[in-house]
Amino acid sequence: MIEVVYALWRRDMVKFLRDRRSLITSLVRPFLWLVAFGFGLRASVKLPGAGDDFVSFLVPGMAAMTVLFSSMFAAISIVWEREFGFLKELLVAPIPRGAIVAAKLAAGSATATVEAGLMLALAPLVGARFSVVGALVSLPLLAIFGMSVNALGIVVAARMKSFEGFGSVVNFIIQPIFFLSGALYPIDGLPRALRAVVLMNPMSYVVDAVRGLCIGPHHFPIALDVAVALAAALAFGALARRTFNKMEV
Amino acid sequence: MNPAIEVEDLAKKYGEVEAVRGIAFSVGAGEIFGFLGPNGAGKTTTIKILCTLLQPTSGRARLAGLDVVTSPGDVRRRIGVIFQDPALDDRLTAEENLMLHAVAYRVPRGERAARIAEALRFVDLQERGRDLTRTFSGGMKRRLEIARGLIHRPDILFLDEPTTGLDPQTRARTWEVLRALRRDFGTTLFLTTHYMDEAENCDRIAVIDHGKIVALDTPAALKQRVGKDLVTARSDDPEALARLLSEKYAITSSATDGGLSFLVEEGDAFIVKLLTADRPKLGGISVRRPTLDDVFLSLTGRQIREEGAEGQFARLRAIARRRG
Numbered sequence: 001m002i003e004v005v006y007a008l009w010r011r012d013m014v015k016f017l018r019d020r021r022s023l024i025t026s027l028v029r030p031f032l033w034l035v036a037f038g039f040g041l042r043a044s045v046k047l048p049g050a051g052d053d054f055v056s057f058l059v060p061g062m063a064a065m066t067v068l069f070s071s072m073f074a075a076i077s078i079v080w081e082r083e084f085g086f087l088k089e090l091l092v093a094p095i096p097r098g099a100i101v102a103a104k105l106a107a108g109s110a111t112a113t114v115e116a117g118l119m120l121a122l123a124p125l126v127g128a129r130f131s132v133v134g135a136l137v138s139l140p141l142l143a144i145f146g147m148s149v150n151a152l153g154i155v156v157a158a159r160m161k162s163f164e165g166f167g168s169v170v171n172f173i174i175q176p177i178f179f180l181s182g183a184l185y186p187i188d189g190l191p192r193a194l195r196a197v198v199l200m201n202p203m204s205y206v207v208d209a210v211r212g213l214c215i216g217p218h219h220f221p222i223a224l225d226v227a228v229a230l231a232a233a234l235a236f237g238a239l240a241r242r243t244f245n246k247m248e249v
Numbered sequence: 250m251n252p253a254i255e256v257e258d259l260a261k262k263y264g265e266v267e268a269v270r271g272i273a274f275s276v277g278a279g280e281i282f283g284f285l286g287p288n289g290a291g292k293t294t295t296i297k298i299l300c301t302l303l304q305p306t307s308g309r310a311r312l313a314g315l316d317v318v319t320s321p322g323d324v325r326r327r328i329g330v331i332f333q334d335p336a337l338d339d340r341l342t343a344e345e346n347l348m349l350h351a352v353a354y355r356v357p358r359g360e361r362a363a364r365i366a367e368a369l370r371f372v373d374l375q376e377r378g379r380d381l382t383r384t385f386s387g388g389m390k391r392r393l394e395i396a397r398g399l400i401h402r403p404d405i406l407f408l409d410e411p412t413t414g415l416d417p418q419t420r421a422r423t424w425e426v427l428r429a430l431r432r433d434f435g436t437t438l439f440l441t442t443h444y445m446d447e448a449e450n451c452d453r454i455a456v457i458d459h460g461k462i463v464a465l466d467t468p469a470a471l472k473q474r475v476g477k478d479l480v481t482a483r484s485d486d487p488e489a490l491a492r493l494l495s496e497k498y499a500i501t502s503s504a505t506d507g508g509l510s511f512l513v514e515e516g517d518a519f520i521v522k523l524l525t526a527d528r529p530k531l532g533g534i535s536v537r538r539p540t541l542d543d544v545f546l547s548l549t550g551r552q553i554r555e556e557g558a559e560g561q562f563a564r565l566r567a568i569a570r571r572r573g
Binding site for chain 2: 086091
């Protein structure tokens, strides 16, 4: 069982490593945000709790965003494998569906975390300053977040028959998660309605914890952040497994 | 010992459309059993139910005594499936594809490398093990899938249209491999096809049309059922010959270029009778056994690849595809 999960996980990792281009392009988005948004607003905006350094303030949010986009789009492999037939080979094999889902989550989250780690390693090049130890400690939390996002992606992908369909639904989901997460602004002092939505978004807690670990200021207790991230991963993971159990080809 | 496959009153509905309408058959261990029918007749739906990929609407199917609905895990361990469309991971190498399969089917660790090498040799791909499968031709992919089907030594191997889209040479080679598989491993083969000549390779054939089995027998017996052979005779005086046939033997013949043709039971024996009778001069005579094409025509009144049939089933197939 563990061996099968490992073999399936390894399969996705091998393909990830063979495809260098997607690794590089995944870094473009966070750096575009850091440079354009970070430097663009640095002079004119002073955020309460953000200090003077808006670029560094954005880094944790960008790390979480990298994981959000990468893990979500990693789930497109399900659509891909359905289109090119490999999914049938998986579903007809004597592997528990839960093992297939576990391998997918592990791979989707691992590739996203590698990308986020790389993004964090390169962020000092544009002048961001943060705790290296804090960033390293953040990586497991980002990996847990990656699993919950990937699970959500699988739930969508399992119902999609086309790449276009997956892309449009996922974009519809991903934008509010990103913009209503506190990745771009502190949660303190938000209008009540907006704050209520942000509090319901698991990504807010992930960003909060990573920000606390990397640059100091944070809103919730870190233990609460971790608990929410774990609960989201378990809930979405269970949902993904249920979806897979019912899947027919 | 249980039969390899037992199906009772199996039906599958997609909404209002009945893809499979209550079929029953059983397949013995080591048998090569074929499902013959036009596209959309219900062949792929049946195979998917037997492989645990689809739930039947009603009825039962058991593989080696195991119910496909209640014990899918046990069924999956015993079967191999070669799908109509390639189901390889084309961004992995041939060996990586086979290794993943070996792990998934719990082939003992120590035997994996040897089985992979053996399987690749079996389908003549030993030189290409380290190549990405996306570089393979259609025939090579199909052969690699057959190799994959061998890795875990399944009791029953399902093949959905195993040689569709392959060139004649590759088709012949594929059949060599399949026959060797039965000979060397005693594997039961269940296949679907809409090629008549391919169906001839089976021990028994179920002819399926509109989701129902319309005939089930050996290819020879099915052809026997059509009964008559087609005799074509050349003659300088076809009218006289036609008269003789109708008066003496009560056979209706039809005119062809330079002669006539007619259907008769045991054509070879009839030729001898005709030659020794008082008859007009013959320029030549030939007899052809009925083919499975003739069988299908006589059972359904349609050619298997008639355009009309295609159109009629297009809707059903579109639905089947939407369902995956």
